[in-house]
Amino acid sequence: MSEIVVKDLCKTFNQNTDTVDALKNINLTIETGDIYGIIGMSGAGKSTLVRCFNFLEKPTSGEVWIGNKNLSALSEKELRAERSEIAMIFQSFNLLMQKNVIDNVCFPLRLQKISKADARKRAKELLEIVGLSEKEKAYPAQLSGGQRQRVAIARALANKPRILLCDEATSALDPQTTASILELLRDINKKLGITIVVITHQMSVVSEICNKVAIIEKGEVVENGLVEDVFNHPKSSAARELILRGDNEKTGGIVETINAERKIRIVFTENSSYEPVIANMVLKFQTAVNILRADTRNVGGVAKGEMILGLPEDTTLQENIISYLRERGLEIEEVTGDV
Amino acid sequence: MFDSQVINMLLEGIRDTLYMTIFSTVIAYIFGLPLGICLKVTSKDGLKPNKIIYGILDVFCNIVRSIPFLILLILLIPFTRFVVGKSYGSTATIVPLVVCAAPYIARMVESSLNEVDPGVIEAAKSMGASNLDIVFHVMLVEARTSLIVGATITTGNILGYSAMSGTVGGGGLGDIAVRYGYYRWQTDIMIITVILLIILFQIIQNVGMKIAGNLDRRK
Ligand SMILES: Nc1ncnc2c1ncn2[C@@H]1O[C@H](COP(=O)(O)OP(=O)(O)OP(=O)(O)O)[C@@H](O)[C@H]1O
Numbered sequence: 386m387s388e389i390v391v392k393d394l395c396k397t398f399n400q401n402t403d404t405v406d407a408l409k410n411i412n413l414t415i416e417t418g419d420i421y422g423i424i425g426m427s428g429a430g431k432s433t434l435v436r437c438f439n440f441l442e443k444p445t446s447g448e449v450w451i452g453n454k455n456l457s458a459l460s461e462k463e464l465r466a467e468r469s470e471i472a473m474i475f476q477s478f479n480l481l482m483q484k485n486v487i488d489n490v491c492f493p494l495r496l497q498k499i500s501k502a503d504a505r506k507r508a509k510e511l512l513e514i515v516g517l518s519e520k521e522k523a524y525p526a527q528l529s530g531g532q533r534q535r536v537a538i539a540r541a542l543a544n545k546p547r548i549l550l551c552d553e554a555t556s557a558l559d560p561q562t563t564a565s566i567l568e569l570l571r572d573i574n575k576k577l578g579i580t581i582v583v584i585t586h587q588m589s590v591v592s593e594i595c596n597k598v599a600i601i602e603k604g605e606v607v608e609n610g611l612v613e614d615v616f617n618h619p620k621s622s623a624a625r626e627l628i629l630r631g632d633n634e635k636t637g638g639i640v641e642t643i644n645a646e647r648k649i650r651i652v653f654t655e656n657s658s659y660e661p662v663i664a665n666m667v668l669k670f671q672t673a674v675n676i677l678r679a680d681t682r683n684v685g686g687v688a689k690g691e692m693i694l695g696l697p698e699d700t701t702l703q704e705n706i707i708s709y710l711r712e713r714g715l716e717i718e719e720v721t722g723d724v
Numbered sequence: 725m726f727d728s729q730v731i732n733m734l735l736e737g738i739r740d741t742l743y744m745t746i747f748s749t750v751i752a753y754i755f756g757l758p759l760g761i762c763l764k765v766t767s768k769d770g771l772k773p774n775k776i777i778y779g780i781l782d783v784f785c786n787i788v789r790s791i792p793f794l795i796l797l798i799l800l801i802p803f804t805r806f807v808v809g810k811s812y813g814s815t816a817t818i819v820p821l822v823v824c825a826a827p828y829i830a831r832m833v834e835s836s837l838n839e840v841d842p843g844v845i846e847a848a849k850s851m852g853a854s855n856l857d858i859v860f861h862v863m864l865v866e867a868r869t870s871l872i873v874g875a876t877i878t879t880g881n882i883l884g885y886s887a888m889s890g891t892v893g894g895g896g897l898g899d900i901a902v903r904y905g906y907y908r909w910q911t912d913i914m915i916i917t918v919i920l921l922i923i924l925f926q927i928i929q930n931v932g933m934k935i936a937g938n939l940d941r942r943k
């Protein structure tokens with residue numbers, strides 16, 4: 386079943402004399418149970434898009450369907466009721482700083498007029514789920530970033546939402562804490578069957594937990610589909626850029642510095658990793674290749690190897706190497722100089 | 725040093741000053757707090773932006789605040805007489821004090837509410853909170869430290885203005901200071917009233933700041 390359907394969505398901001406087309410004709414379908422990644426560079430329109438999913442931002446034109454409800458057709462009151470089923474977490478956590486942990490988790494329950502005693506009972510269960518039971522009396526200021534995000538997640542789950550929207554939920558956290566929060570999100574998706582939308586600018590987050598991804602650039606969806614497909618065969622330059630620069634710190638721009646030679650990107654699938662393909666290739670052609678980058682990562686629970694090779698100058702040799710590798714069942718992408 | 729008559733007079737002065745200050749502050753907040761909330765809610769980035777309502781409230785606050793208190797006191801005499809039946813004495817002074825303080829309070833409240841993290845308001849909206857929920861359960865709660873600091877400053881100011889109203893027969897310590905110090909040259913009584921005012925001011929300031937600090941959970 387489709388959980389979120391976006392049809393021809395446009396959003397234009399008017400600021401004095403300026404108009405910004407933040408979203409241009411977006412079409413997306415997110416199925417029940419998906420962990421759907423939306424990735425793009427800063428300013429691409431990711432936050433604006435996700436805020437349209439619960440109408441915190443009203444689209445200029447187009448439709449957003451949640452389940453079988455068209456959000457534009459709802460009254461203000463119906464919209465508020467619908468929002469309690471669409472939870473949201475944020476980069477800056479956005480907890481109530483003057484309320485302690487348990488009162489923060491109770492807050493959305495109290496909004497729904499649930500009695501104080503019932504709210505507390507539910508809040509305790511939720512804190513159990515996110516592993517923060519012993520912190521219920523602490524105030525947000527006394528918690529670490531990761532703990533604050535856990536409280537925010539518990540709070541988001543309070544009203545048993547069908548959808549959880551995460552806007553850069555791990556961007557303010559260190560890699561280890563990020564991993565534990567992603568783990569928690571995956572658990573929530575599996576155990577509670579909640580559809581999750583993950584907004585991020587880090588490819589690593591998408592490859593870690595998402596099954597589907599949409600890449601947006603300058604307000605347009607330039608590519609979307611299964612994470613594996615997009616990762617193996619990125620079609621748009623935006624996708625290539627995000628995949629290659631995915632872990633900026635790691636690559637450190639090596640790819641750009643040696644851009645005179647022809648480069649290919651190889652993705653190892655599970656079966657191909659056993660044979661020492663590259664070593665065999667070097668032996669066969671008696672020529673050296675430059676390994677510009679090698680990495681393995683977890684894409685949707687499957688280990689993937691990735692390598693960028695700089696090929697020798699001889700063009701026939703280049704073609705032979707490429708076809709040799711293709712025969713061995715490797716996925717090959719040309720990497721152009723401008724990435 | 726003073727006879728019991730003077731001491732009684734000073735005690736009455738303290739009582740009247742506290743009476744004027746406390747009642748004026750409370751009544752001024754009854755008008756000023758909702759006014760401040762309206763300013764914030766109808767402002768450009770508020771929950772329900774409304775240029776016209778904001779414009780009217782904005783200009784109203786500015787006009788009242790730009791009239792010097794002493795002139796306001798005199799301008800309001802007919803109104804004061806209409807409300808309390810006379811234009812002198814402690815009770816009568818409460819009227820101009822309220823009129824003077826309410827717009828000031830509205831501004832204080834508006835600026836306190838402006839300090840509330842917009843992200844928290846957005847989070848509340850995303851949970852389906854109504855605008856009323858947001859005002860009462862998010863904005864006023866999150867801003868409470870700043871609101872109490874504002875109330876402390878306001879109370880101090882009203883104390884000062886209540887003393888000023890003594891010059892036109894307002895009652896309280898200011899009245900005593902003016903009557904004895906200015907008209908009769910009894911400097912000692914004037915100095916005592918000034919010291920009493922300073923002590924009252926200190927008490928208000930310290931208690932207010934203490935409450936604000938104790939209620940702040942951000943540290
Ligand atoms: N309220 C607003 N008024 C005017 N312009 C806006 C507003 N909100 C967003 N924009 C513009 O819309 C575009 C998309 O912004 P958005 O916040 O959605 O980007 P983003 O992809 O979330 O970026 P980031 O990764 O930095 O969070 C930007 O050009 C931004 O300047």
Ligand SMILES: [Mg+2]
Binds near residue numbers: 431432433553
């Ligand atoms: Mg954003």
